[in-house]
Amino acid sequence: MSQIVNKTNKLLLFFIVYTLTFILFFKTLPYTLPFVLALIFAYILRKPTRYLVNTFKIKAALASILTTLVFFTVILSLLSLTVSSIIREMITLTKGIQTYIDSNYYNILDIFSKLQNNFNDIDPYILNTAKNYFLNSISGILNSTVNIGTSIVGYLINILAYIPYICMVIVFTLLATYFFTKKIVTHNVPFASTIKENNNSDKFLEIFNHGKKMLVSYIGSYGIIILITFLITLVGFLILKVNYALILSILCALFDLLPVLGMPLIYFPLIIYNLIIKNYFIAIALLILYLIVFITRQIVEPKIVSSSLGIDPVAVLAATFIGLKANGVTGLIFCMFLVVFYNVFKRVDIL
Incomplete structure (x- = not known):
């Protein structure tokens, strides 16, 4: 019973400290x-x-x-x-x-x-x-x-x-x-070594190394996802001879980070436009291309993020859904980094 209470207290303390740090970081970011x-x-x-x-x-x-x-x-x-x-x-x-x-x-x-x-x-x-x-x-x-x-x-x-x-x-x-x-x-020494010398704390150094590794992996994994979206869209637009293929592909990749209204902001107007001018083949091809990009992203994202971070895919999906539902992009960032740092502290036996 005491172990459960102790673990609950640690989790509660972690959540409070993480939330306060998150708010403080983004509130002071302009400065x-x-x-x-x-x-x-x-x-x-x-x-x-x-x-x-x-x-x-x-x-x-x-x-x-x-x-x-x-x-x-x-x-x-x-x-x-x-x-x-x-x-x-x-x-x-x-x-x-x-x-x-x-x-x-x-x-x-x-x-x-x-x-x-x-x-x-x-x-x-x-x-x-x-x-x-x-x-x-x-x-x-x-x-x-x-x-x-x-x-x-x-x-x-x-x-x-x-x-x-x-x-x-x-x-x-x-x-x-x-x-x-x-x-x-x-x-001529890594930043992490300086932290170790100044704080004389192996535990803190271990947290720093894990945190740095997972943060780089997180950014890199989403970079790969954006690149995949961009390449599939660009190749498809070039094959279909869509005007402004490069700039639309870049916008599509960037908008893909937005919840719900990401890629549709680019694809659906193009599909509607081609339907109006009776270019049904291009309209259907664009719809198929959109479905390919969408399905590929849904399959690839949990696997890339979970494998690069070493986190269960269900946890990634839960963090994504709960974060978007709670507060959009800000909620997504909060929940994803909550999962990341929880995993870091768990690996170093603090939680």
Whole structure:
């Protein structure tokens, strides 16, 4: 009985500490973001920097400057190109939608007239209600697409207000990355060893190592899932000769992280569009492609995540469902890391 009470108390304490830490981390993230990013980047750059030091016999300070500058140049360039491409393709796409609806508005009315003539047995009130509802929806879509270009411009103008903060984050992240990378390379010891020396705690070091391993595995596993979604979608779109195949595939992979309304935001408008223009083969092919991506993701995700983290697939599914049901993406992150850290503490015999 005492063992059960003791285990329950440990679990309760773990849940309380984890919840408070989770809330504290994300509430303070706007203030600590440069240093959190810098630690991650320094961890990534430590091996290239040590390679420069050992191979070319240059000082750690100079090697850290070189790797940091190259890393930030590549990241910022790719980010700028991606954002500009997405904005450009979105504007072109929304203009195309607007033009299509404008030029085919009366064709849509004609479709309803033919339906009304072909289905005389259906109550006219039902047909008129469906017709009015559909036309109101079309009008709403038309108004939205007319304003979407203005909305994008307005959104970009609003972002301008955050430019000082964004610039400050970039500058402080760059500087902090340089100093963290230099410190790691200069001491020539892993960060975990520094923790051990400073805290003289083998248990804490064991927790840190397990936590680091599982965190990297978690990020890597979802990176693989996003890559699978992207590749299947891109190959399918290229075979079907879908316009804007690359940008739509990127958006589809990113939206796949959103609960429920992920991939359908890309696939369903394309399917509906091809049905309207009577391109039934492409519409059916897109539906089949969507089902392939969806089923593949449902099969692959639990296996990849559970195998990389060493967690039971049922626990992964439960954390995903409960998290999404409780609080969307935030709830998903909370529950997944709750399972991850519970597994870490269980492995080191704390729980």
